[in-house]
Amino acid sequence: MREINYRTAVREAMVEEMMRDERVCLMGEEVGHYQGAYKVTEGMLEKFGERRVVDTPIAEFGFAGVGIGAAMVGLRPIVEFMTWNFSAVAFDQILNNAAKLYQMSGGQYRVPVVFRGPNGAARQVAAQHSHSMDPFYVNIPGLHVCAPSTPRDAKGLLKTAIRDDNPVIFLEGETLYAVKGEVPDEGVEELIPFGQARIAQEGTDVTLVAWGRPYHTAMQAAESLAKEGISCEVIDPRTLRPLDHRTVVESVKKTNRCVIVHEHWEHGGTGAQLVDLVQREAFDYLDAPVLRVHNQDVSMPYAVNLENTVLPTVERVVDAVKKTLYVAS
Amino acid sequence: MAKIIGLPKLSPTMDEGTIVKWVKKEGDAIDVDDLLAEVETDKATMEFRSFDKGVLLKILAEEGSALLPDAPVMIIGQKGDDISALIANAGAKPAAKAEAAPAQASAKSKANVAPESESESESESKSESESESESESESESDSAPAAKTAPKSAPAVGAAAQTRSDGRPLASPYVRKVARERGVELANMQGTGPHGRIIKRDLDGLAAPRGKKRSAASKETKVQKLSSMRRTIARRLTESKQTVPHFYLTIDIDADPIWHAREQINRALEVEGEKISVNDLIIKACALSLLKMPEVNASFAGDAIEYHGRVDISVAVAIPDGLVTPVVRDADEKDVREISREVRSLAGRAKEKKLKPEEMSNGTFSISNLGMFDIENFSAVINPPEGAILAVGTVREEPVVKNGLVVPGRRMRMTMSCDHRVVDGATGAKWLQLLRRYLEEPVTMFI
Numbered sequence: 001m002r003e004i005n006y007r008t009a010v011r012e013a014m015v016e017e018m019m020r021d022e023r024v025c026l027m028g029e030e031v032g033h034y035q036g037a038y039k040v041t042e043g044m045l046e047k048f049g050e051r052r053v054v055d056t057p058i059a060e061f062g063f064a065g066v067g068i069g070a071a072m073v074g075l076r077p078i079v080e081f082m083t084w085n086f087s088a089v090a091f092d093q094i095l096n097n098a099a100k101l102y103q104m105s106g107g108q109y110r111v112p113v114v115f116r117g118p119n120g121a122a123r124q125v126a127a128q129h130s131h132s133m134d135p136f137y138v139n140i141p142g143l144h145v146c147a148p149s150t151p152r153d154a155k156g157l158l159k160t161a162i163r164d165d166n167p168v169i170f171l172e173g174e175t176l177y178a179v180k181g182e183v184p185d186e187g188v189e190e191l192i193p194f195g196q197a198r199i200a201q202e203g204t205d206v207t208l209v210a211w212g213r214p215y216h217t218a219m220q221a222a223e224s225l226a227k228e229g230i231s232c233e234v235i236d237p238r239t240l241r242p243l244d245h246r247t248v249v250e251s252v253k254k255t256n257r258c259v260i261v262h263e264h265w266e267h268g269g270t271g272a273q274l275v276d277l278v279q280r281e282a283f284d285y286l287d288a289p290v291l292r293v294h295n296q297d298v299s300m301p302y303a304v305n306l307e308n309t310v311l312p313t314v315e316r317v318v319d320a321v322k323k324t325l326y327v328a329s
Numbered sequence: 330m331a332k333i334i335g336l337p338k339l340s341p342t343m344d345e346g347t348i349v350k351w352v353k354k355e356g357d358a359i360d361v362d363d364l365l366a367e368v369e370t371d372k373a374t375m376e377f378r379s380f381d382k383g384v385l386l387k388i389l390a391e392e393g394s395a396l397l398p399d400a401p402v403m404i405i406g407q408k409g410d411d412i413s414a415l416i417a418n419a420g421a422k423p424a425a426k427a428e429a430a431p432a433q434a435s436a437k438s439k440a441n442v443a444p445e446s447e448s449e450s451e452s453e454s455k456s457e458s459e460s461e462s463e464s465e466s467e468s469e470s471d472s473a474p475a476a477k478t479a480p481k482s483a484p485a486v487g488a489a490a491q492t493r494s495d496g497r498p499l500a501s502p503y504v505r506k507v508a509r510e511r512g513v514e515l516a517n518m519q520g521t522g523p524h525g526r527i528i529k530r531d532l533d534g535l536a537a538p539r540g541k542k543r544s545a546a547s548k549e550t551k552v553q554k555l556s557s558m559r560r561t562i563a564r565r566l567t568e569s570k571q572t573v574p575h576f577y578l579t580i581d582i583d584a585d586p587i588w589h590a591r592e593q594i595n596r597a598l599e600v601e602g603e604k605i606s607v608n609d610l611i612i613k614a615c616a617l618s619l620l621k622m623p624e625v626n627a628s629f630a631g632d633a634i635e636y637h638g639r640v641d642i643s644v645a646v647a648i649p650d651g652l653v654t655p656v657v658r659d660a661d662e663k664d665v666r667e668i669s670r671e672v673r674s675l676a677g678r679a680k681e682k683k684l685k686p687e688e689m690s691n692g693t694f695s696i697s698n699l700g701m702f703d704i705e706n707f708s709a710v711i712n713p714p715e716g717a718i719l720a721v722g723t724v725r726e727e728p729v730v731k732n733g734l735v736v737p738g739r740r741m742r743m744t745m746s747c748d749h750r751v752v753d754g755a756t757g758a759k760w761l762q763l764l765r766r767y768l769e770e771p772v773t774m775f776i
Contacts, residue, residue: 256501256503256529283502284502284503284505284506285502285503285506286501286502286503287501287502287503287504287528287529288501288522288528326521326522326523326528326530
């Protein structure tokens with residue numbers, strides 16, 4: 001297998017699907033002439049032309065609506081948000097149109113649209129541009145939510161998302177775009193199904209669950225803990241809705257302990273949902289309360305030292321794991 | 330101005346104190362004489378009250394930490410005071426012989442650790458039992474947990490085991506499940522998790538299925554650090570046995586009269602719902618004997634002997650972690666009912682560790698009674714500076730010779746340990762004659 005970065009993997013998925021299906025098109029701010037704010041869509045305008053790669057005005061509510069409308073009448077649009085922070089402007093389109101029209105039209109209109117872009121904190125973009133938007137979207141029935149952490153998962157899940165007949169929220173990461181990893185060779189097609197977690201590393205003492213950027217934090221923590229003789233099983237759920245909690249529950253039955261690492265705030269979201277499912281379905285297997293490591297409950301500060309305090313760190317994950325093992329940190 | 334408050338010396342002999350419980354928490358307003366915390370000293374659990382007025386800004390000593398007097402325990406000041414310099418001053422950790430559970434301590438000292446989601450509600454919802462039954466069937470294959478080893482890292486020292494008020498032992502759900510499967514009682518187990526929670530790594534200590542040999546781990550020697558009370562007991566009794574020349578005198582008395590006297594008194598007291606014990610009568614009899622023979626109510630004082638005018642009788646009371654000797658003051662002047670009430674109150678508070686040090690010091694003679702354990706006879710260690718101690722055995726029902734006939738009777742043995750520097754053999758023997766008379770003719774106590 002070859003190694004490519006996350007950015008290229010996302011682009012390959014879009015290019016392959018646009019070549020395979022002429023109904024697939026791309027729209028968003030700076031996706032065309034500027035080659036993408038994060039160069040994810042580099043070269044796509046040249047390859048597919050202005051009919052299929054459309055630069056939009058800075059008007060998220062408007063172009064999200066255009067994407068939904070186009071999906072309703074037969075296209076399979078990919079709508080890029082420059083970052084997921086700006087999707088807040090288009091929230092009503094996603095909540096009340098994308099997620100509802102199939103039901104509200106009595107099954108007459110499907111909405112096969114993919115909303116994608118970078119999610120979570122980048123570096124020092126402050127309170128309004130550092131949101132992890134996943135808790136807002138995982139709460140909505142009618143949507144799928146993907147949060148791949150590796151290039152391979154990004155490519156395989158995006159291809160599945162584009163072919164899915166339902167609206168998909170596809171959460172990438174500005175600091176993930178440069179992450180490299182193995183991806184099947186060109187010409188080898190891999191579609192990764194929704195609702196299937198990946199066991200990134202097997203272990204015996206504690207189950208670590210993480211997705212997106214914090215997945216890499218969790219992996220580093222697992223590596224550091226391994227040196228102390230603590231064996232972590234690391235699970236990446238990959239899609240947050242549907243959420244493959246069975247894999248997590250089965251793992252906890254083996255390890256008896258669970259720590260969940262996520263970038264969104266504490267109150268609500270996939271982290272809290274997993275705690276609920278684990279305590280319900282693995283109650284008799286828990287040797288310690290399920291712990292979470294997450295963003296501190298404050299708006300993101302600009303200063304880098306404070307930002308590092310707010311985001312989950314390797315040290316905090318290590319501390320939480322030791323707490324579930326009742327060993328001194 | 331905020332200031333650091335040190336641990337006060339709560340008794341003259343306190344060389345270490347353990348914060349058992351914080352009554353106030355950070356942010357609470359404090360007034361002069363407010364109860365701040367309960368502190369276990371060598372004598373008892375004492376109240377730590379405030380000399381200051383203000384706001385409790387920071388607690389520096391965790392519950393369970395053993396501290397030297399004057400060790401910083403908290404910061405009091407006004408709301409908004411900058412206390413960072415004071416905290417730095419006090420040191421990141423108090424000058425402690427820390428025995429606090431480190432897992433807990435670290436969670437509290439680091440604000441950025443995952444939230445303490447320890448509100449483990451025991452209420453089991455309907456949805457749980459449903460999903461439980463569905464998941465249970467697939468789970469049996471992986472339940473061979475004892476074979477698995479916990480990670481090698483040093484275990485956190487658990488705080489002292491606590492049984493909850495409802496008597497249910499603290500145990501993780503996983504441990505409960507394994508205990509159910511193996512048919513094991515958790516009630517008497519001590520866990521190493523927070524608050525003594527029984528956790529997976531303690532499973533080695535769980536009794537194996539019946540008939541099997543115990544695991545190697547359960548045969549290991551457990552090392553229990555001395556509590557301040559045990560340290561005091563160790564020091565004082567060693568000192569007594571090494572420096573006081575003990576000798577022992579044993580008598581065997583006819584216990585029928587005292588037995589009947591007690592029954593008669595209790596019948597009379599029945600309407601009032603009160604009861605006295607044989608031991609209460611023995612206290613009274615000893616007090617009267619001591620009044621009559623001050624030679625035994627005496628202490629060795631280096632180059633002199635002190636003959637006490639007062640008759641203050643120390644009564645040994647067993648409590649969970651050791652024993653204490655609360656004192657019945659002026660026992661000669663009190664009637665048996667008063668003595669009985671006082672002993673009950675003292676013993677009750679001793680078990681709750683609520684006795685004040687002055688209630689446990691300055692006795693002139695001691696009584697130790699192991700009759701309730703069916704001990705026939707034993708000899709006790711003198712409680713210095715007292716000159717003697719009486720060890721009382723159980724009342725035995727046995728055949729006795731009365732007027733040339735073998736009849737059913739009751740006997741009781743008691744052994745007096747004497748400090749030979751104060752009491753000689755003949756003196757002690759004479760005193761025991763007096764005591765025998767009071768006990769065998771109880772009515773003489775009421776002359």
